[in-house]
Amino acid sequence: MAVNSKYRRILPEIRGLVDFSSNDYLGLARSDIFSGSPDGAHGSTGSRLLTGNSEEAMHTEAYLADHWSQEGVLIFPSGYMANLGLLSAVPGRHDTILYDSLSHACIKDGVRLSLANGFSFRHNDLNHLESRLKNASGQAYVVVESVYSMDGDQAPLKEIQLLCQQFEARLIIDEAHATGLAGIHGGGISEADNIEFFARVNTFGKAVGLHGASVSGSAWLKDFLVNNSRPFIYTTAPPPHLFVQIRKAFDFLKSHPELAVRLYNNISYFHQKSGAILNERVMPGPHAVQAVLIPGEEPVRNAAATVQAAGYDVRPILPPTVQEGTERLRICLHSYNTKEQMDGLLTILKTLL
Structure with missing residues (x-):
């Protein structure tokens, strides 16, 4: 049976872009603080109620x-x-x-x-x-x-x-x-x-x-x-x-409480800059997730492709994840994003919108 292209999702193969998409808000997933396995165990062997505890x-x-x-x-x-x-x-x-x-x-x-x-x-x-x-x-x-x-x-x-x-x-x-x-x-x-x-x-x-x-x-x-x-x-x-x-x-x-402080400083900076550039298109949440509304499946897909081509990893969000007419680019801010990166992303968005 053919998949309705309107709701079809494709696993992404995007590499080497500036990260404005992942949930790794503080950069720990890419850090070197995790290493080693106790007793060399790599699996639990079963459920917690059987052998996996x-x-x-x-x-x-x-x-x-x-x-x-x-x-x-x-x-x-x-x-x-x-x-x-x-x-x-x-x-x-x-x-x-x-x-x-x-x-x-x-x-x-x-x-x-x-x-x-x-x-x-x-x-x-x-x-x-x-x-x-x-x-x-x-x-x-x-x-x-x-x-x-x-x-x-x-x-x-x-x-x-x-x-x-x-x-x-x-x-x-x-x-x-x-x-x-x-x-x-x-x-x-x-x-x-x-x-x-x-x-x-x-x-x-x-x-x-x-x-x-x-x-x-x-x-x-x-x-x-x-x-x-x-x-x-x-x-x-x-x-x-x-x-x-x-x-x-x-x-x-x-x-390392400075990581969260750095993230919220980035959020504040993004709000300050995006408000002047994107006007009513941006939904300025007080946390790491930011949304830029671009209604319509084709427009938001095209916008995401343009932003990615410029080197910024931003993904389109489509129905049924959000309601029709509220399609958006979802931007995740991180402690490791620089002001230059945020400025570059906003410059690309300004040309689109």
Whole structure:
């Protein structure tokens, strides 16, 4: 069967370009801080409940629990699986999950796999969330991202926390794009703003420079997931050296806070320059993800090709990832991008727009 070209995705083969596309916000994925495998082990040999558990896994989960002052932390092989495993397992048949309409696909898929009733609320719309909470049945769960991956904007976590407290709802926060960047210990915006939550997902594939993710919360939550989360139970565990590297990364981030400072200085510089050049086309999020709106599949593809030809790795974002009419170039800023690189990128964009 032919693939509809409108939604066809092709694996990229782009090399040697200035990076404005990856999630390696602080450059750790290309650094030399990771090396070696404990006991020469390169694989875990099985699921955590069979042969795949290790001292390194338990040590790292205890390390993160202490690091973030949480009762329990459970590590999954990816952020996708963490959200899938959490949302499909915990909410019950008569419960309600309310999730932001711009939530990542893994959150929406987790809701679909759950036995609970699932409803979206308009993006960052507190009034709509409140109306949903008033009509929720059973235990209500509210799921948001601290930083949204396509618009780069931030959830009003303090106000959402107050609504959850008012309606006795359980707050779940995905910190994918703030892990390692916000909070004294890299826990994300919820740590920086002292937000109370039922569960928090922290991913290690972005600013932390690795892969995998964790779910933090109560000791009960960790035990429940170990026994009921199918994506955790039936998946081969990450290799022991990944757990070692996770601890290394957070130790490194703790001793190098200047990396995040450099990133946010770059964000500020990009905002200052892009506002004058791109006007209403740019969606100036306060975090690493920046979006330049170029509606239409062909125009945004052509724009990306032109930018890449000039030496800058920027990718087009198309439906169904975003709604038709909101196609955009997604620009990821990093601590290692220079002012000259940002100026060069903006100069190319100015000629296009």
